[in-house]
Every structure is written in structure tokens, then in C-alpha cells.
Amino acid sequence: REHLVIWLCLCFLSTEVCHALNVTVTPGPVVLVTENNNLTLSCLVSQRRRNTSVLILRWFFSPLMFLIVKMGIRKRKLYGNYTHRFPQPKFHLHEEMEGDVYRLRILSVTGLDQGFYSCKVQEIRKHRNTWRISSNGTSTTQLAGKKVYSFCSPCHIS
Ligand SMILES: *[C@@H]1O[C@H](CO)[C@@H](O)[C@H](O)[C@H]1NC(C)=O
Ligand SMILES: *[C@@H]1O[C@H](CO)[C@@H](O)[C@H](O)[C@H]1NC(C)=O
Ligand SMILES: *[C@@H]1O[C@H](CO)[C@@H](O)[C@H](O)[C@H]1NC(C)=O
Ligand SMILES: *[C@@H]1O[C@H](CO)[C@@H](O)[C@H](O)[C@H]1NC(C)=O
Ligand SMILES: *[C@@H]1O[C@H](CO)[C@@H](O)[C@H](O)[C@H]1NC(C)=O
Secondary structure (H helix, E strand, O other): HHHHHHHHHHHHHHHHHHHOOEEEEOOOOEEEEOOOOEEEEEEEEEEEOOOOEEEEEEEEEEEOOEEEEEHHHHHOOEEOOHHHOOOOOEEEEEEOOOOEEEEEEOOOOHHOOOEEEEEEEEEEEEEOOOEEEEEEEEEEEEEEOOOOOOOOOOOOOO
């Protein structure tokens, strides 16, 4: 019984304990791609607390958490400075009309695109004229090249 009380208190104090957004990136946890192919990663969001809330979604590229794109209030898309490094269009965020699915298309994959792609989602809602985070979720997938070793210099020369 005490446990239940503690649990309910935790729920009350921290929405994270009871209402984590379910964010899933597919394919994952590792995706193998061939150089020069295009790749689409999908970010599926479920278990929203309210269907009237707003989602803020960000795709990051790690190790250094570079921002690829952010989708904010009113679905405005802002491509981050990581995207601006590429002379040609490289990333494209596309929202599915039904369900909360956000697809990131990566054009012409190269060895330099290997790393971790994370989809971070915050569910926010307006409370007395201020926006508050009501729930959070993150999911990551690793992009690895099929010809991983051809991307590095030879290590063993006999
Ligand atoms: C989260 O969503 C994914 C994809 O929709 C689903 O496979 C998984 O079972 C869900 N996890 C939980 C804890 O509900
Ligand atoms: C990748 O996408 C671009 C732009 O949509 C297209 O021109 C190209 O043919 C695609 N490449 C492959 C390998 O499908
Ligand atoms: C939100 O959910 C309520 C009940 O759960 C439903 O009546 C309403 O139509 C939903 N609104 C939207 C925008 O989906
Ligand atoms: C990207 O922009 C942020 C600030 O918006 C800055 O802190 C960061 O250093 C920039 N990263 C790169 C790779 O330019
Ligand atoms: C959401 O995540 C941020 C930082 O990642 C954290 O500060 C905040 O407390 C989280 N909010 C909820 C409601 O989970």
C-alpha cells in the first residue's frame, strides 16, 4: 500500500515516470546501407497524453548531437546547421498525414553519414499562456555502412 502511495506521488510530481512518450525509430537498432543509396528513417510517436497537445520533434546526428532538423509549433520545419554543411539537399523531413510518423530521408548516403540518428520528441501544451512540456521521448538508430572497412585506411598489411 505504501508503495502505491509513493508511486502515485511520483506520478503526480513527475509525468515522466508514468507518461513517457513512446518514440520508436525504425529501422533499428542498426541499419546497414550501401553507399550512394537513399535511406528513410521513421520516427513513430505514440502514447501522447492528450490528442490536443503539440509535438516538438528534433532529429539529431551524433556523436556530437548536431541538429539536423526541428519541427516546432505549427509544424514549422527548421533545418539545423548540420544540414547546412551540405552543398546539395541532404535531409528531408516528411510527416505522414495519419498517425504520428515523421520520416527523415537521407539522400545519397556516404561513409561520413555513419553514426547515430536520434529522434527526440517533446509533447507540450499551453497552460495559462505558457507552453509546458508534458511528456518526453527519444529513440536512436545506428547507421553503419555495408562496406565499413573500405571507409578506413587498411589496418593490416601483411
Ligand atoms: C512503442 O511503439 C512501438 C511501435 O509502435 C511498439 O512496437 C512498442 O510495443 C511500443 N512500446 C510500448 C512500451 O508501448
Ligand atoms: C535518391 O533520391 C534522389 C532524389 O529524390 C533521386 O534523384 C535518386 O535517384 C535516388 N537514388 C537512388 C539510388 O534511389
Ligand atoms: C481527442 O479525443 C477525444 C476523446 O478521447 C475525441 O472526442 C476527439 O475527437 C479527439 N480529437 C482529435 C483532434 O483527435
Ligand atoms: C550549430 O548551432 C549551434 C547554435 O545554434 C552551435 O552551438 C553549434 O556549435 C553549431 N554547430 C555547428 C557544427 O556549426
Ligand atoms: C524532458 O526532457 C528534459 C531534458 O531532456 C527534462 O529537463 C524534462 O524534465 C523532461 N520533461 C518531462 C515532462 O519528462
